Amino acid sequence: MARDPTVEVPPEEVHHYNDLGEVPWDIQNYWAQRYKIFSKYDEGVWLTDDAWFGVTPEPVANKIAEHMAQSAPAGRSILVDAFAGAGGNSIAFALSGRWKRVYAIEKNPAVLQCAKHNAKIYGVADKITWFEGDCFDIIKNQLKDLAPYSVLFASPPWGGPGYRSDTVFNLSTMEPYSLAKLYKEYSMFTEHMVLYLPRTSDVKQMAKVVKEGQKSVVMHYCMEGASKALCVYYGGFNLE
Numbered sequence: 001m002a003r004d005p006t007v008e009v010p011p012e013e014v015h016h017y018n019d020l021g022e023v024p025w026d027i028q029n030y031w032a033q034r035y036k037i038f039s040k041y042d043e044g045v046w047l048t049d050d051a052w053f054g055v056t057p058e059p060v061a062n063k064i065a066e067h068m069a070q071s072a073p074a075g076r077s078i079l080v081d082a083f084a085g086a087g088g089n090s091i092a093f094a095l096s097g098r099w100k101r102v103y104a105i106e107k108n109p110a111v112l113q114c115a116k117h118n119a120k121i122y123g124v125a126d127k128i129t130w131f132e133g134d135c136f137d138i139i140k141n142q143l144k145d146l147a148p149y150s151v152l153f154a155s156p157p158w159g160g161p162g163y164r165s166d167t168v169f170n171l172s173t174m175e176p177y178s179l180a181k182l183y184k185e186y187s188m189f190t191e192h193m194v195l196y197l198p199r200t201s202d203v204k205q206m207a208k209v210v211k212e213g214q215k216s217v218v219m220h221y222c223m224e225g226a227s228k229a230l231c232v233y234y235g236g237f238n239l240e
Helices: 025-032 050-054 058-071 088-096 109-121 135-141 144-149 179-187 203-208
Strands: 078-081 101-106 128-132 150-154 193-197 216-223 226-234
Touching: 025 050, 050 109, 058 088, 058 150, 058 193, 058 216, 058 226, 078 088, 078 144, 088 101, 088 109, 088 128, 101 109, 101 135, 109 128, 135 144, 135 179, 144 150, 150 179, 179 193, 203 216
Parallel strands: 078 101, 078 150, 101 128, 150 193
Antiparallel strands: 193 226, 216 226
16 A cells, blocks of 8 residues: 655654553653643654653743743844754744744754654744754854844753762763853854753853853743753843
8 A cells, every 4th residue: 555645754763652551661751741741742743762851841941932032132033943852942932923933953863853743733844944963063154144133042962970960060061062162152153042951050150151241040940849950041131
């Protein structure tokens, strides 16, 4: 029987689990919270097994999108999502209606396919332009002309020693990109950036990169009374 060409076929690494018995043991806790991650999960959301660990829960993504929409400098109409993952934040930014365009970057091709597919489920596929590749290269080359009109959001990988065990997470040892690396690279594109970081991140390290005379705002995002992560707002975001 011929395949229906109108039906999307996921890459081999992509799954949509419908039953707990199908789910690998290490992501079962995440799957149990699937509707907090994507409220439209049952409509066919795609994720790779690794992508489960990096998706911002939908209520948190929506609140971040709301804060960025309300506080961004008035002349900025473009939002760049540097680590799009499976699309949770990019979708929330597009749904906010604040941005003329959302540009979303993802290095992993299978995860990028998930993000594109999930954006269709949420009805915002036409509001997002997708890029596959290294975010630093794409921002520096393909998006450089958009810098005067852009703000940037980044939810980088949180690898490195101590992410789960340290009382205070050392952002200088975060892997594969330290806070200093992220700030240096992104500030060449725009000073208006928001970084999504572990809730135990060292606030002194976040403040250290701020230029003299400028300020940053750190905001925790919570679900069910517990902090899930924090965002540090650099540049001209007015959150007061």
